[in-house]
Amino acid sequence: MAAPKVAVVGAGVIGLSTALCIAETCPSCSVTVLSDQFSPNTTSDVAAGMLIPHTYPGTPIHVQKQWFKETFTYLFAISNSGEASEAGIHLVSGWQVFKNTPKEELPFWSDIVLGFRPMSKAELQKFPQHQFGQAFTTLKCDCPPYLLWLEKRLKATGVQMHTRKVADLWELHSEYNVVVNCTGIGAHQLVGDEKLFPIRGQVLKVHAPWVKNFIRDGDGLTYIYPGIHRITLGGTREKESWSLSPDPGTTKDIFDRCCSLEPSLRGAQDIEVKVGLRPSRWCVRLQREVLSQGGVKLPVVHNYGHGSGGFSVHRGTAKEAARLVGECIAALQGSSSRAKL
Ligand code: FAD
Numbered sequence: 119m120a121a122p123k124v125a126v127v128g129a130g131v132i133g134l135s136t137a138l139c140i141a142e143t144c145p146s147c148s149v150t151v152l153s154d155q156f157s158p159n160t161t162s163d164v165a166a167g168m169l170i171p172h173t174y175p176g177t178p179i180h181v182q183k184q185w186f187k188e189t190f191t192y193l194f195a196i197s198n199s200g201e202a203s204e205a206g207i208h209l210v211s212g213w214q215v216f217k218n219t220p221k222e223e224l225p226f227w228s229d230i231v232l233g234f235r236p237m238s239k240a241e242l243q244k245f246p247q248h249q250f251g252q253a254f255t256t257l258k259c260d261c262p263p264y265l266l267w268l269e270k271r272l273k274a275t276g277v278q279m280h281t282r283k284v285a286d287l288w289e290l291h292s293e294y295n296v297v298v299n300c301t302g303i304g305a306h307q308l309v310g311d312e313k314l315f316p317i318r319g320q321v322l323k324v325h326a327p328w329v330k331n332f333i334r335d336g337d338g339l340t341y342i343y344p345g346i347h348r349i350t351l352g353g354t355r356e357k358e359s360w361s362l363s364p365d366p367g368t369t370k371d372i373f374d375r376c377c378s379l380e381p382s383l384r385g386a387q388d389i390e391v392k393v394g395l396r397p398s399r400w401c402v403r404l405q406r407e408v409l410s411q412g413g414v415k416l417p418v419v420h421n422y423g424h425g426s427g428g429f430s431v432h433r434g435t436a437k438e439a440a441r442l443v444g445e446c447i448a449a450l451q452g453s454s455s456r457a458k459l
Contacts, residue, residue, distance in 0.1 A: 121148045122447045123293065127284050127308075128300035128422070129153035130162035131261070134268035135432045136300050136421055139440035141275045144447065150294070151272065154283035154304075157265035161302055164394030165429055166321065166343040166350040167206075167259035169193065170214075170334065171227050172427030176401030179226050185434025187230050192433040193257045205267040206260030208346055212332030213237055215248040215379075220336060223252075231256045245379065248335075258332075259429050260345045284308065288409055291416040296446045298419045298439060302397040305422045311403070314423055316395035318359040320368050322351040322376075326386040333379050338426075340375040342383070348390075351376040351383070355426075357398075364391040399423030404435055406442050417446035 124147050126137040133151060141149050157163050171186045173179075197207045215237070228234040237251035245251065272279065284290065287309065290297050299305060306314045326349050334341040343350045351372055369391050377383045403423045409416040421439040424431065 119451050121146050122295045122450065123148045124150070124296045124298065124443060125290050125294040126151045126298040126300055127153065127287070127290075128302060128304065129156045129265075129269075129279070130160040130300065130302050131165075131265065131268075131428055131432045132162075132302065132421055132424060132435065133298075133300035134265060134272065135436040136298055136439045137272055137277055138268060138275070139433075139436040140298070140443050141272065141277050143440045144444060147443075147447070149272075150278040150280065152280050152282045152284060152290075154281065156279070156281070157269070158262050160265070161394040161397070162265060162428065163262050164319070164321065164392045165261050166341070166352060167261045167264065167345075167429045168210075168332065168341075168343050169231070169257045169259075169430045171225075171430045172425055173226075174399075174401045174425070174427075176399075182431065183226050183230070185431035185438075186227050188434035188437060189429075189431055190230050190257065193259065197257055201267070203346070204263065206263030206346060208258055208260075209255055210258045210332050210344060211253070211255040212334070213241065213245075213251050213253050214334045214336055215242075215245045215251040216336035217248055219250040228252075228254070247378070256332075258343060258345060260347070261429070287418055288411060288416065291409070291411075291414060295450055296417050296419065296443055298421060298443060300421050300439075302422055302424075303395045305397070305403075305420070309420075311399075311423075314397060314399050314403075315358055316360055317398045317425065318354065318356040318361060318393065318395055319352065319426075320354045320364060320372065320391065320393050322369060322372055323348045323390045323392060324351060324383070324386040325349075325388040326383055328382060329380060335379065340372075340379060342376050342380050349386070360395065362393050362395070364393050396425050397423055397428075398425035402431075402435055404438055404442075406446060417450065419443050419446065
């Protein structure tokens with residue numbers, strides 16, 4: 119079989135990192151990324167990019183932990199290299215605070231982030247409305263720079279990138295041997311996945327360079343995540359809302375909630391409002407499927423449905439998707455050598 123041709127559909131953090139893992143694990147493959155939008159116009163560009171995992175109820179915890187660990191290890195190495203500033207990856211320390219002590223005081227990821235510990239009484243004095251908290255250091259991706267860095271790595275390894283809207287995965291069967299579906303919320307229409315739904319998120323990106331620590335309310339709704347140049351203030355979680363228009367009332371509400379956690383934000387400037395649709399699902403769809411029409415087959419690997427936690431697990435799920443692509447190629451090579459006998 120000649121060099122296997124692999125198409126990755128989607129150019130958010132999941133599509134780009136999956137294409138990179140395939141190019142790294144299968145150097146003989148010819149990899150192409152096809153997407154109707156690239157950075158800065160994807161959901162991934164809107165995200166805060168903090169490495170604090172979201173929990174997928176339909177995926178075993180040990181699998182989620184492995185995905186998070188692989189992602190943390192990968193980004194930690196970048197943060198500790200000369201690439202850190204261009205890739206927009208940096209360490210950030212801060213606090214997750216709770217109005218009531220949570221049932222689970224030690225989340226499954228507590229031994230992967232750095233220096234996880236309960237907050238001291240003195241630290242909690244900063245948050246008079248909260249009675250419990252956890253302090254730790256984690257990583258943050260500044261999302262548009264990280265996506266551009268991934269694109270640059272892909273181009274350097276010879277991966278092609280084309281703007282194209284795919285109406286049906288089958289339309290790719292005559293051009294590619296394997297197709298990888300990383301279309302995020304787009305999979306709702308592309309493959310008719312009724313289990314996939316949007317959770318709308320509105321965030322503010324502001325200039326407040328004096329705020330250095332992250333602060334996250336344990337309810338997950340209000341957060342302050344400092345990036346290299348801008349701070350992300352959040353947020354909202356609106357299930358089944360497809361609206362991409364910012365809501366001015368929500369902007370004020372987010373700003374007020376964040377100021378009650380960090381009063382110095384009253385002096386923030388240059389407020390930009392962004393909206394994105396988290397591609398949410400009971401579990402990430404990370405599996406092989408074979409499409410077939412009239413005796414012709416097209417192996418597909420799905421990798422979508424990362425909801426609120428795509429950045430936190432992207433490298434782990436990309437590695438698994440690349441492994442599944444390897445299985446598809448091995449199966450194709452097996453059937454082509456049997457056909458020659
Ligand atoms: P996307 O970024 O949406 O990419 C999908 C790609 O597929 C796009 O390029 C699109 O153009 C393309 N596409 C879709 N349909 C087609 C088609 N038919 N043909 C061709 N191309 C197609 N996660 C974290 O881990 N940490 C955070 O701090 C965090 N904060 C967030 C804050 C907000 C406000 C939001 C909205 C999300 C946040 N997330 C966070 C979640 C994270 O953004 C997502 O999990 C992640 O971006 C999903 O990536 P994706 O590549 O699957 O989707």
